[in-house]
Amino acid sequence: MRKGRTVFLVSGPAGVGKSTTSKELAKTLNFSAYISGDYVSHMHIGGRQKPWENKDETSLKWENILSLTRNFINYGNDVVIDSVTFPLEATWLQEKLKEFGVTVKYVVLWTDKKTLVNRDNMRKEEHRMGERCLTLVDEFSNSELDKKHLLDTSQKTTNDMTYIINEIINNKRYNLNC
Numbered sequence: 001m002r003k004g005r006t007v008f009l010v011s012g013p014a015g016v017g018k019s020t021t022s023k024e025l026a027k028t029l030n031f032s033a034y035i036s037g038d039y040v041s042h043m044h045i046g047g048r049q050k051p052w053e054n055k056d057e058t059s060l061k062w063e064n065i066l067s068l069t070r071n072f073i074n075y076g077n078d079v080v081i082d083s084v085t086f087p088l089e090a091t092w093l094q095e096k097l098k099e100f101g102v103t104v105k106y107v108v109l110w111t112d113k114k115t116l117v118n119r120d121n122m123r124k125e126e127h128r129m130g131e132r133c134l135t136l137v138d139e140f141s142n143s144e145l146d147k148k149h150l151l152d153t154s155q156k157t158t159n160d161m162t163y164i165i166n167e168i169i170n171n172k173r174y175n176l177n178c
Helices: 018-028 037-043 055-074 087-096 113-122 131-141 158-170
Strands: 006-011 032-036 078-082 103-110 150-152
Touching (some): 006 018, 006 087, 018 032, 018 078, 018 158, 032 037, 037 055, 037 078, 055 078, 055 087, 087 103
Parallel strands (some): 006 078, 006 103, 032 078
């Protein structure tokens, strides 16, 4: 196992650009793994419920993300996790990974509601989240989220991806360990 690994938790409301940013971030890192919370959640087929409606489903998703993250760290990878992650989940994951001595960075991509709705509407129809986007904005606003973890992308486009990636990698304000 190589020392100095980092786990990046890229979070935010549906439609804010988590997947695009996370995939680009993972490509930027030399030894990395990309974990999609959506993919992990959809692994459970029979009896699956929406994670935001069922605590057991959310627990299963996070236990699976934890297992995958541990495995990738053991093989010397930085890990990029693309998932709606609230502060309590981020802290839980950090605690579970303490034995690995990794840095955990928690960044919540953010935008104003109008931009969020516009971005959601640009998705393929089957991938649109609609009202769920706005519900998540409210849930984040009502959570124990420390504003230092917010990265406002309201005025950013995919052309600004290099700036966004550098900000996530280099800005220590996103470190949970600090």
